[in-house]
Amino acid sequence: MDRVVIVGAGPVGTASAILLAQRGVPCLLLDRYAEPYPLPRAVHVDDEVVRILQELGVADEFLRVSRPGLGLRLLDGRHRVMAEFRRDTATGPHGYPQANMFDQPDLERVLRARLATLDGVEFIGGAEVVGVSAGSSAGSSAGSSADVTYRLLRTGAEHTVPAAAVLGCDGANSTVRGLIGATLEDLRFEERWLVVDGVCDRDLGAWGGVHQVCDPRRAATFMQMGSLRYRWEFRLHPGESIVDVRPLVGPWLGDAAVRIVRRAEYTFRARVADHWRSGRVFLLGDAAHQTPPFIGQGLGAGLRDAYNLAWKLASGDERLLDSYERERKPHARAQIRLAIVAGWAMTGGQDRAAAVRRVVLGAIWRVPGLKGLALRSTSPPLDHVGRGRRAGRLAPQPMVVWEGREVRLDEALGPGWATLFGERPPAPRRVRGRPIRVTPELDPSGALRRWMRGRTIVLRPDRVVHAAH
Template sequence: MSADVVLGCDGANSTVRGIIGAELEDLRFEERWLVVDGVCDGDLGAWGGVHQVCDPRRAATFMQLGMLRYRWEFRLHPGESTVDLDTLLTPWLGTIGVRVVRRAEYIFRARIADRWRAGPVFLLGDAAHQTPPFIGQGLGAGLRDAYNLAWKLADGDPRLLDTYEAERKPHALAQIRLAIVAGWAMTGGQDRAAAVRRVVLGAIWRLPGLKGLALRSTSPPLRLARRGRRAGRLAPQPSVVQKGRTVRLDEVLGGGWATLYFGKASGPVVGRAIEVTPELDPSGGLRRWLRGRTVVLRPDRVVHRG
C-alpha cells in the first residue's frame, strides 16, 4: 500500500470524514436495542439458527453463541430507560438459570457518507456507511470495501482508484435500503401490519419459488462490471478438491485475477487459468454455476466477465 494513502474506517470518530469534508446522509432509520449475552445452566434447545420475533409490541432476536451461551436482542421503546431483564428472559428460559455476562445498548442507524474520497484519503467500513443489522451485512460490507480498494491500490493504476466509490457506494446504499425494508417487515407496524406480515411470510415459506428468491444472496451486482449476466456479482465459494484435499475455491484461485472454464476457454484468459474438471469439482456445483461459460474473476472475487 502506498505510504501516502490514508484509510478511514472508524465509525466512532468523524475525524477522517472531516478531513475530506464528508458528511453522513441520514436514511431515516433509527432504533434502540438492548443486547444481552448470558451463560445458561442448561441447554435451551435452540435450533442453531437465528430466531426473529416479529412482535410489534417488542421485536426481539435470539441465537445460540456457544455450548451454553446465548444472545438476546430486544427493541427498546422510545423514551424507555429501564427494562426488567427477568420479564424479558423468562419466556426463553423457563426454569433454567442464566448468568448475564454482557448487557449493552445499541442504536441501529442507516447512514451513508456523501463522499468517500479526497485525494489519497479514502473512507471504508463504518466511516462510509452504517446499516441496521437485519440482513447481517454490516461487517461484510466493510470487508468488501477493503477488498475492493486493496486490489486497486496494489494494481498501481490510479484510474482504478476512481472506480472505488462509484462501485461501492451504490452497492452499500442498496444493502442499507434492503436492511431497512427487512427490518420493517420483521418488526414494524402494529396489529394490522403484523397480521399482513404473518400472511405474507407464511405464503413465502409455502411456495418453493418464492422461498428460493427470499434465500438468494442479498448482494446486488456492482454497476461498473457489465460483461455478461454474472458480471458484477460475487463468485460462489464452493468446496473443491485439490491434490486430494477438500478446500474452498479461494485456495485454488490464489490472490489475483483468475479465469474459470470447463472444457475449453472462450475469450482471453486473464490471470490464473483454472479448468473446472470433474476431479476438481466432484459435486458439479461449480460447473452448474459456469453453465459452459468462461468466467473471469477480479481479485476481490467479483465476476469481471462471464
C-alpha cells in the same frame, strides 16, 4: 515506499492490514486502544464473508470459534412460529455454512493473531488521529501521498507520517470522515434497542437460528452465539429506559440461570457517507455506512469494503481506486434498504398492521418460489464491473482437485486474476492472470462447469466476475 496508514484496528481495519501485508504492502495500523474491545458486538457473517476470512488465512480458526446458524424463525408475541427460513449448515455455494454465529472478541483475537505473523505491519495502540491531509486527488501519480498526524495518549507527543493511502476504519463516529468533510445521508430509519448478552449455566435447548419476535408491543430478537452464550435484543419505546432486564429475558430461560455480561442501549440507524474518498483517503465499514441489524450484514459489509479496496491498492493502478466507491456504495445502499424493509416487515406497524403481516407471512411461506427467494443468501452484484450479464457477481467456490489435492477453488485461483475455461482454449487476448482449464478431473462434482455453462470466465482477485465470454 510510504506505508498505508489504517485508522482503527477493529475487524475491518485489521482485515485491511492483513490483506495488504499479504500482498507486500507495508502498513501502519493505529487505534486509540491497545487491546480489542472485550465485549460482544457483531454476531453473524454469511458464507461470502467467511470466504473473505479464508483469504485472510483465518477461516479454519474462525470455524472453531463459531457455530452454523439454522436460519431465521419469525415468532408472534406469544413466541409461536409464524414462518421459518432455514440455511444450509453444511456447505453453501461459497464453501461454508450460509449463516455463522460468533462472539466478536473471539474473531478479533483470531485476526490479531494472524496479523502478528506478518511482516511489514506496525501496530500502535493508544494513538489518537488528529489530522489527515488528503494528498493528491484521484488520477494522480502513484507516488502521491497523504499525511497523518496522531497523538500518543500516554505522552501527548504528536507525530506526522506520510502515507501512500489512509484507510478510515474508525467506526460510526469516524474521526477520518470528519477530517475529510464527508457527511452522512440519512436513509430514514432510526430505532432505539436494548441489547443484552448473557452466559447461561446450561444449554437452553433453543432452535439453533435467529428468533425474531414480530410483536409491535415489544419487538425482540434472540439468538445463540456460542455453547452457552446468548443475545437478546428488545426495541425500546420512546423515552423508555430499562434498568432490570431479567423480566425481559426470563421467558427464554426456563429454570436456567444467566449471568449478564453486557447490556447496552443502541440507536439503530441507516446512513451512508456522501463521499467515501478524498484524494488518498478512503472510508470503510461503519465510517462509510451504517445499517440496521435485521439481515446481519453490518460487519460483512465492512469486510467486503476491505477486500474490494486492498487488491486495488496493492495493484498500483490508480484507475482502479476510482472504482472502489463506485462499486461498493450502491451495494452497501442496497443491503441497507433491504435491512430497512426486513425490519419493518418483522417488527414494524401497530396492531392491525401486525395482524395483516402474519397473514402475509403465512401466505408467502406457502407460495412455491417465494420461499426460495426468502432463503437466498447471495448479495447483489456489484455495479460498473466489466462486461456481460455475469459481470459483478461473485463466483461460487466448490471443491476442486488441484495439484493432486482436494482444495477450495480460491486456493487454485491464487492471489491474483484468473481465467477459467473449458475444452476450447480462449483467445490469448481474453486471458488475464492465471489460466485454469476446468476439466472433469479438476471439477469432479461438476459444480464449477455447471456454473460456467461453457463460457470463459475472467475473475478479479476478489473472485468477482470481470467478464464472461
